[in-house]
Amino acid sequence: MSASRHPALSATDPELAACVAAEEVLQAQTLRLIPSENYVSAAVLEASGTVLQNKYSEGYPGRRYYEGQQNIDRVEALAIERAKGLFGVDHANVQPYSGSPANLAVYLAFAKPGDTVMGMALPMGGHLTHGWGVSATGTWFRGVQYGVRADTGLIDYDAVRELALAERPKVIFCGGTALPRTIDFAAFAEIAREAGSVLVADVAHIAGLIAGGAHPSPADHVDVISTTTHKTLRGPRGAMLMCREEHARAIDKAVFPGLQGGPHNQTTAGIAVALHEAAQPAFVRYAHAVVANAKALAAALLERGFDLVSGGTDNHLILIDLTRKEVPGKVVAKAMDRAGIVVNYNTVPFDPRKPFDPSGVRIGTPSLTSRGLSTEHMPVVADWIARAVDAAAKGDEQALAVIRAEVQDLMAAFPAPGLPLS
Ligand code: DSN
Numbered sequence: 001m002s003a004s005r006h007p008a009l010s011a012t013d014p015e016l017a018a019c020v021a022a023e024e025v026l027q028a029q030t031l032r033l034i035p036s037e038n039y040v041s042a043a044v045l046e047a048s049g050t051v052l053q054n055k056y057s058e059g060y061p062g063r064r065y066y067e068g069q070q071n072i073d074r075v076e077a078l079a080i081e082r083a084k085g086l087f088g089v090d091h092a093n094v095q096p097y098s099g100s101p102a103n104l105a106v107y108l109a110f111a112k113p114g115d116t117v118m119g120m121a122l123p124m125g126g127h128l129t130h131g132w133g134v135s136a137t138g139t140w141f142r143g144v145q146y147g148v149r150a151d152t153g154l155i156d157y158d159a160v161r162e163l164a165l166a167e168r169p170k171v172i173f174c175g176g177t178a179l180p181r182t183i184d185f186a187a188f189a190e191i192a193r194e195a196g197s198v199l200v201a202d203v204a205h206i207a208g209l210i211a212g213g214a215h216p217s218p219a220d221h222v223d224v225i226s227t228t229t230h231k232t233l234r235g236p237r238g239a240m241l242m243c244r245e246e247h248a249r250a251i252d253k254a255v256f257p258g259l260q261g262g263p264h265n266q267t268t269a270g271i272a273v274a275l276h277e278a279a280q281p282a283f284v285r286y287a288h289a290v291v292a293n294a295k296a297l298a299a300a301l302l303e304r305g306f307d308l309v310s311g312g313t314d315n316h317l318i319l320i321d322l323t324r325k326e327v328p329g330k331v332v333a334k335a336m337d338r339a340g341i342v343v344n345y346n347t348v349p350f351d352p353r354k355p356f357d358p359s360g361v362r363i364g365t366p367s368l369t370s371r372g373l374s375t376e377h378m379p380v381v382a383d384w385i386a387r388a389v390d391a392a393a394k395g396d397e398q399a400l401a402v403i404r405a406e407v408q409d410l411m412a413a414f415p416a417p418g419l420p421l422s
Contacts, residue, residue, distance in 0.1 A: 005420055028419050029408045030340045031381065035317040035364020036177065036205060036231045039371070039416045040270070041277060048236040048270035056262045060252060066262075075269050082275035083240055086211050088219045091248035094271055095255050095263040096239035099204050099228040102255075103129040103137065103173075105241060106224055109254035110198045111170040113140045118164060118197070119173035120155075121145035123347040123355065125319075127202060130173040144169060148349050153310035155179075157187045164195035174222075175202035178346055178362055180298075180313040182215060189221035200224045204239075206315055208232025208366070211278040212287020215315060223247055232290060232316055232366045235274025238267040286369060290316045293365040296375035300382030309348050309360070317364040320385075321348045327393040328353065329360045335392030336361075339400040340407035341384060371414040380410070 010017040027039070040048075052075060058065040061073040061080070076094060083092035096102035111117060117137065119130025124147035128135040131143025144167045149156045164172060172195070174188040185201060192199035201218035207227040209215035218225055225242040229235035241251050256263070277283060291314070298312040301320065309319035322329055329345035336343050346362035353359050368381070384403050391399035 024419055028416055029411055030342050031384070031407050031411060032342045032367040033363040033365075033381075034342060034344050035362060035366060038208075038231060038234045038366045040230070040234055040236060040274065040418050042418045043277070044234070044236055044270045044273045045418045047273045048266050050266055050269060052265035052269050055265050057265055058256060058262045060256070072265050075265060075272060076263070079268050079272035079275060082272055082279065083242060086275055086279050087225065087242055088217065089225065089242040090245040091243050091251070093241045093251055093255050094238070094268055095260060096241060097260060097264065098237060099127075099202070099226065099239050100129050101259055102226045102228075102239040102241050103127075103200075103202065105251065105254040105259050106198075106200050106226060107137060107141065107171065108258045109224075109247070109250040111141060115141055115170040116144060116167050117141040117171045117173075118144045118146065118167060118169035120176045120179075121147050123351055124148050124349050125176040125178035126173070127175075127177050127204075130176070130202065148310070150350055153349060154181060155184075157184065157191070160188070161191045161194070164191050164197060168195050169197050171200060172197045173200050173202055174218075175204070175206075175226075177205060178309075178317065178319050179205070180308070180310050180315060180317050180319055182314040183218075185216060185218040185221040192223075198223045200226055202226045204228040205231055205317065208234055208278065208283075209287050209290065209315055212284045214284075214287035214291045224251065229271050229274060232287070233274060233278060234286075234366075234370065235278075236267050236270030238264065238271050240271070289374065290365050290369045292375055293369050293373065293378055294318060296378035297363075297365060297381055300379045301385065304382055304386045306386070316366050317362065319346060319348060320361045320363065321359060322361065322389070323348070323359045325389055325393065327389060329358045330356075332361050332389050332392045335400055336385070336388045338397070339384065339388045339391070339403040340411075341388060341403070367416075368414075371411070371416050373410075373414055377410070 056066045057072045061077045079094040080092045117131045120126030122132040129137045132138045146160045172192050199222045201222040204227050206215045210217050228239045230237045294313045294316050298318050307321040333343050333345040343361050343363050346360045347358040348360035351359050
């Protein structure tokens with residue numbers, strides 16, 4: 001990092017400044033394919049690093065437990081109004097520290113310890129906080145879990161309905177972290193209505209696609225929408241809960257004072273800026289480009305003989321099943337990292353391997369689309385992936401180094417938002 005970019009940090013703590021500088025170079029030079037990551041704009045970065053950091057603001061706009069909120073109230077009100085407008089909801093709470101605390105607040109609002117809750121199983125594409133055993137949500141509550149069909153890789157809505165009617169959960173979560181297909185919110189709503197359950201759409205992964213009109217919105221179908229703000233929505237690391245007016249009080253009470261203390265005002269400011277950016281026509285183009293790139297990348301991978309869970313994608317995410325390639329996901333992910341392509345190893349549905357050493361690799365297109373790569377580049381990306389998998393299987397470090405140089409060349413032509421030109 002040049003001293004002129006972060007002069008105070010460089011002067012005060014050169015060791016830490018060097019870590020940041022190295023991360024800037026890494027993010028600039030690598031092809032980042034982790035579907036839950038992105039590049040925030042320079043404006044979001046600036047807003048997230050302001051003196052708003054210095055303020056305690058327990059409470060909500062107009063009703064705080066600390067004085068001196070003249071400006072903070074305005075910041076939070078802006079974020080709330082923008083969230084309501086963008087997602088078409090009655091109420092928004094922008095204070096959850098991140099996705100897991102946001103989901104915990106939902107449980108606190110609608111369930112008691114020991115109650116039955118339902119969500120998608122983690123290895124099937126769900127999230128830890130959807131009632132999975134090792135999470136507090138699977139130990140404090142009785143989690144029952146649905147999955148996908150073995151033959152299609154798609155959610156079996158008949159099986160979800162059967163489970164919901166048998167178990168009558170207090171809360172049903174739909175959404176997840178490794179779902180390559182469109183979620184049918186209307187189908188979940190009908191099931192939740194029949195079962196008498198509160199329905200929560202966890203749209204953390206697809207919030208930006210929803211905002212940009214590239215995925216159907218859950219707003220008319222669910223009781224609560226939970227989302228992080230830093231994935232396809234391209235904001236700072238944070239979260240929001242949105243709901244109908246009837247649930248507003250329960251949600252607000254659960255976030256504060258139920259779970260959290262003072263909100264992170266600098267993050268709220270970054271969220272407000274990201275929501276403003278997401279309301280612009282350019283963001284609609286971005287969201288559709290993310291999906292077009294993912295579809296083009298999936299098609300190029302299929303052409304190169306890869307197995308994809310569910311056979312492709314409708315959104316930003318692709319789950320590669322490496323079982324037939326006979327090289328585990330972790331080996332491939334680490335080899336790709338050495339080739340300058342950053343992914344995460346991931347379980348695939350019905351994975352015979354363990355989560356820490358699974359059969360799949362999860363990739364996505366939010367970050368590369370933020371850099372301006374388009375469908376014409378996806379065959380190149382698929383080639384790199386195919387060559388990296390091959391090199392991983394053979395232990396060919398030289399081949400990985402060649403890919404790394406090619407990746408670096410292309411990335412230099414597509415500067416990332418928020419990063420200095422490299
Ligand atoms: N860990 C996030 C992801 O990568 O999908 C979800 O919380």
